[in-house]
Amino acid sequence: MAHYMGELFGTMFLIYLGDGCVANISLNKSKAQGAGWLTVNIGFALAVGIPVYIFGPLSGAHFNPAVTLGLAMIGKFPWEQVPMYIACQMIGCFIGAALVWIQFYPHWGVTEDKATKLGVFCTGPAIRNVGANFISEFLGTFVLMFAILGVGNTKAADPAFGALIVALIICVLGTGIGGTTGYALNPARDLGPRIAHAVLPIAGKGDSDWGYSWIPVVAPICGGIAAALAFSMMF
Incomplete structure (x- = not known):
């Protein structure tokens, strides 16, 4: 069970720290309020x-159903482990989001804007356009997955190298193309916290925008699988 717990705790840390960055710069009375987009990109x-x-x-360290499914599609991960990996990723993301709610508990009530509160937990488009939003998440996840496979294909022995490159990939995706949809790139990263937003007693929250929620789930899965297949054919 250790590898499953690794996925659960890894995604929990990811969301607690990542969504925490968003809460830190956006919720009222936070000392970091207004720190800006670059802060979120570096933090995430x-x-x-x-x-x-x-x-x-x-x-x-998949931490992402799109990565898990992409690896399974090209024979780099056993299919029998896929359901539990995805379940652990979802649970970890939910718990991480709940920890953000607890961390910033007094700030929800003094933040009036419902969209700001939802934006702490999950993504949303800058301009709502189904086709454009889908393509944005598809392409971003394609690049992420292709780059992850590229890192795994190198001969570097130090695991710190891979972790650093993955962090830089996330940072450049956020600064480069993230402003269109908030760059979910990860179904669990978006859906787990969105469920947390829906069920937690967050002061003054609005709806969880379920009409949009399928895009940051389906588009990253399609992008991750497409990237894995393209990488497999190329290399």
């Missing part, structure tokens, strides 16, 4: 890279 990048370094030797 490290929120991915640090758990990758910690849990990579234990579980492979």
Whole structure:
């Protein structure tokens, strides 16, 4: 069970630190309020890279159903482990989001904007356009998955190298193309916290925007699988 726990705790750390960055800069009365987009990008990048370094030797540090499914599609991960990996990723993301709610408990009530509160937990489009939003998440996840496979294909022995490169990939995706949809790139990263937003008693929250929720689930899965197949054919 150790590798499953690695996925659960890794995604929990990822969301606690990553969504914590968003809460830190956006919720009222936070000392970091207004720190900006670059702060979120750097914070989320490290929120991915640090758990990758910690849990990579234990579980492979997928932390993302799109990665797990992409690896399984090209024979680099056993299909029989896929359901439990995805379940652990979802549970870890939910718990991480719940920890963010607890961490910032007094700040929800003094933050009036419902969209700001939802944005702490999950992504949403800058301009709502189903086709454009889908393509944005598809392409971003394609690049992420292709780059992850590229890192795994190198001969570097130091696991810190892989963790650093993954963090840099996340950072450049956020700064480069993340402004269109908030760059979910990960079904569990978006859906787990969105469920947490729906069920937790967050002061003054609005709806959880379920009409949009399928895009950051389906598009990353399609992008991850497409990237894995393309990488497999190329290399």
